[in-house]
Structure formats: structure tokens, C-alpha cells
Amino acid sequence: MSLMPSWVESANTVDTHFPLNNLPYGIFSINDNEPRCGVRIGNMVLDLSQLEMRGYIEFNGTLKSNCWNSFIELGKSKWDELRKILTQFLSKGSYYQDNISVMMYKASEVKMHLPIKVAEYTDFYSGRNHAENVGTMFRGPENALPPNWLHMPIGYNGRASSVVVSGTKIRRPYGQLKGPDFDTPKFLPSRRFDFELEMGAILGMNSSQPMSVDEADEMIFGYVILNDWSARDIQAWEYVPLGPFQAKATATSISPWIVTKHALEPFRCSTPKREYELLPYLRDTKPMLYNIELNVLLKTQKSEEEIVAVTNFNQLYYSAAQQIAHHSSSGCPMNVCDLIGSGTISGPNKNQRGSMLELSWGGKEPILLSNGEQRTFLEDQDKIILQGRCTTSTYSIGFGDCVGEVIPAKNEFAKEK
Ligand code: CA
Numbered sequence: 001m002s003l004m005p006s007w008v009e010s011a012n013t014v015d016t017h018f019p020l021n022n023l024p025y026g027i028f029s030i031n032d033n034e035p036r037c038g039v040r041i042g043n044m045v046l047d048l049s050q051l052e053m054r055g056y057i058e059f060n061g062t063l064k065s066n067c068w069n070s071f072i073e074l075g076k077s078k079w080d081e082l083r084k085i086l087t088q089f090l091s092k093g094s095y096y097q098d099n100i101s102v103m104m105y106k107a108s109e110v111k112m113h114l115p116i117k118v119a120e121y122t123d124f125y126s127g128r129n130h131a132e133n134v135g136t137m138f139r140g141p142e143n144a145l146p147p148n149w150l151h152m153p154i155g156y157n158g159r160a161s162s163v164v165v166s167g168t169k170i171r172r173p174y175g176q177l178k179g180p181d182f183d184t185p186k187f188l189p190s191r192r193f194d195f196e197l198e199m200g201a202i203l204g205m206n207s208s209q210p211m212s213v214d215e216a217d218e219m220i221f222g223y224v225i226l227n228d229w230s231a232r233d234i235q236a237w238e239y240v241p242l243g244p245f246q247a248k249a250t251a252t253s254i255s256p257w258i259v260t261k262h263a264l265e266p267f268r269c270s271t272p273k274r275e276y277e278l279l280p281y282l283r284d285t286k287p288m289l290y291n292i293e294l295n296v297l298l299k300t301q302k303s304e305e306e307i308v309a310v311t312n313f314n315q316l317y318y319s320a321a322q323q324i325a326h327h328s329s330s331g332c333p334m335n336v337c338d339l340i341g342s343g344t345i346s347g348p349n350k351n352q353r354g355s356m357l358e359l360s361w362g363g364k365e366p367i368l369l370s371n372g373e374q375r376t377f378l379e380d381q382d383k384i385i386l387q388g389r390c391t392t393s394t395y396s397i398g399f400g401d402c403v404g405e406v407i408p409a410k411n412e413f414a415k416e417k
Pocket residue numbers: 123124196198228341343344
């Protein structure tokens with residue numbers, strides 16, 4: 001594949017995240033008007049609600065909506081139809097250039113909103129390096145991976161209400177923390193507040209039946225970058241016996257543009273070699289991961305943005321399709337606009353780790369920033385910027401940034417009587 005040229009010149013550079021090959025979908029507003037559907041092209045956003053209102057396209061009025069749910073629900077043939085029309089409208093030399101260009105806004109001037117109303121949110125734990133690092137810290141290297149880990153994707157049901165769009169400030173949570181002994185817990189602001197670098201898959205179909213891995217892959221609409229904000233000290237005290245709860249409930253940030261599965265097709269790659277053959281319902285049938293380079297940047301109050309980790313989506317042990325096949329295997333219904341978190345994506349090396357917990361090895365090895373500051377976990381006013389893109393020699397498919405700034409804790413009920 002090579003760059004598809006557009007009459008929007010900013011979409012034709014090798015380093016833009018948003019060439020004509022991408023066409024990601026988001027919800028935007030301008031001048032406090034109603035949020036509506038848009039598509040990103042170079043540094044511009046095309047207003048799809050206007051395009052539909054003026055009769056250039058017809059998708060049952062779904063593009064006037066303030067979320068993508070009702071369009072996605074129309075099904076795969078409509079997804080393909082919209083993509084085909086937009087490619088035609090935005091291609092270099094298009095007959096429609098003059099008519100379409102008046103329905104565009106500069107991306108720097110619009111406000112982005114959550115692209116979907118999240119139906120339900122499940123977070124997995126499918127990064128092997130991450131699971132081994134965390135397991136080693138908690139249980140020692142011999143017992144790093146629990147015995148089930150190499151046989152199925154481990155996950156937990158999160159809260160859809162916690163999902164926020166990139167740019168939303170993240171308030172440090174209060175929570176119950178273990179005291180000096182088991183009998184004296186305290187209610188305090190988390191001191192070990194962390195990020196987790198993940199990708200999120202967005203489901204495009206409903207199903208109340210167990211699904212094969214291939215069927216699960218078919219039902220994915222697209223992907224976003226996801227930050228699963230995590231309070232490690234709350235997690236350490238609460239996680240036995242039912243797993244994470246309040247430690248993961250504060251917020252989950254996602255990037256504002258849904259990159260469709262269609263745009264990612266040229267970047268498919270295989271899951272790693274299996275240690276044990278998977279049970280038939282989980283077996284890979286084709287390359288199910290994507291080669292997506294991922295960066296974590298940290299900005300403190302005193303420092304500029306600085307890369308603290310570089311990794312790749314291809315480091316996962318289980319694909320989103322395998323996670324969904326496993327999730328549905330019990331008969332658990334899957335819905336349009338369910339969000340499926342991949343699990344933290346860490347590479348094998350120290351500078352490839354996707355959380356502060358791993359980067360600072362449980363707080364024992366602070367990371368050193370170039371201005372001399374040190375970090376173990378996140379401090380107030382720290383900003384985490386997650387980035388992802390797929391590259392070829394002529395174009396990139398990018399996700400835009402997933403940003404969140406930590407703001408100080410606040411809780412009326414924290415005072416000791
Ligand atoms: Ca997670």
C-alpha cells in the first residue's frame with residue numbers, strides 16, 4: 001500500500017497521522033455548538049452531519065448524532081459504504097472539492113468528545129511482559145505467571161462510566177490503603193497512582209452466542225489508545241479475592257479518533273509463538289495483531305514532554321479477537337460499542353514498559369528525567385501522553401494523542417473525626 005493522495009494537502013505528508021488511508025471517526029464540537037460526527041483528514045475535520053443534512057450522503061440521519069453508536073449499528077456494509085464515499089470525496093482531483101471544503105474545520109479549533117457511548121467495558125491482562133513483571137514483583141520469578149495465563153486471556157469487568165475522552169483531567173483518587181498492619185487501614189489519597197498503556201477495541205455488532213475467533217475479529221469496528229489509570233496501593237489492599245475494583249474505577253482515558261479495522265489491515269501481524277497449544281476455541285486462524293508503534297511521554301510541571309517508554313501492540317500474547325471469543329464463550333452477550341481493553345503493553349526491555357509500576361520496579365528504581373527530576377509513581381500536575389502509529393515508507397496511520405493530567409485529590413469524607 002502507498003499514500004492515497006488527497007486535495008487536503010496536510011494529509012499528504014509522510015508523518016501526518018491522518019492521511020486519506022486512515023479516515024478515523026470522532027465526535028467534535030465547534031463554538032459550543034452540538035457535538036456531531038466528523039472524520040479527520042490531515043489537520044482538518046470534515047463535518048459529517050452537514051454532509052448528511054445537505055444530502056451528499058444518506059445514513060438514516062445517524063451522523064447527526066453526538067456519538068457513533070447508531071451509525072455503527074447499521075452494520076458492516078454501511079461502514080464500507082461510508083468509507084468508500086469519503087475516499088471518493090476527499091481524493092485528489094475530486095469533483096466535490098469546492099462543495100466539501102466549506103464543511104471543514106481546522107482540527108486545532110474543534111473540541112473533541114467521547115466518540116461512542118461506551119456500552120460496557122472489559123479490561124484484559126494479555127501483555128506477557130507486563131504480567132511477568134508484575135507477577136515477579138508480587139510473587140517472585142518462579143510464580144510470575146499464574147498457571148492459567150498461558151491458556152486463556154485473563155480479564156475483569158470494568159465500569160463503562162469511568163471512560164473519558166483524552167484531555168479530561170484525572171483527579172487522584174482517595175481510597176482505603178493497608179496500614180502498618182492488617183487492623184489499621186487508612187483512607188488517604190493514593191500515593192502510587194499510575195498509568196497503563198493499552199489499546200481498546202470497539203465492537204461493532206451485537207451477539208448473544210459464543211463466537212469463534214474469526215467471528216469475533218469480524219465484529220470489531222475499530223481501535224483507540226487507552227490509558228487504564230491505576231492506584232497501585234488501593235489495588236494491593238483490595239485485590240484479594242475478587243481482583244481490581246476501586247483501584248481501576250477512577251478513570252479510563254481513550255484517544256478521540258476511532259481508527260477503523262479497515263485502515264489497519266495492511267499492518268496485521270501474528271501473535272507470538274505459543275508455549276502450549278491453545279484450546280480449539282482460542283486458536284489463531286490468521287494474523288490477528290497489528291504492528292502499531294506505541295510511545296509513552298511524561299510531562300511534569302517543571303519539564304517538557306519526554307519519552308519514557310517505547311513499545312508495540314505486537315507484544316500482546318492474545319489478540320482482541322481471542323479476548324472476545326473467550327469473553328463470549330460463556331454465553332456472555334456482546335454489544336455494539338463495548339470497549340475491550342488489551343491489557344498493559346510492555347516490551348521485554350526496561351525502556352519498553354507500559355506503566356510506572358514496571359518502569360520504577362515497584363518504586364525501587366526511580367526513573368530519571370533529563371531535567372534531573374525523578375519519578376516512581378505519578379505526582380500532581382504530571383501529564384501522561386500516549387501515542388500510537390503504524391508506518392510505511394510513504395504514509396502513517398496514527399491515532400492522535402491520548403492525554404491525561406493528574407490533579408490533586410479531593411474528598412469531603414476523608415477527615416478523621
Ligand atoms: Ca489494565
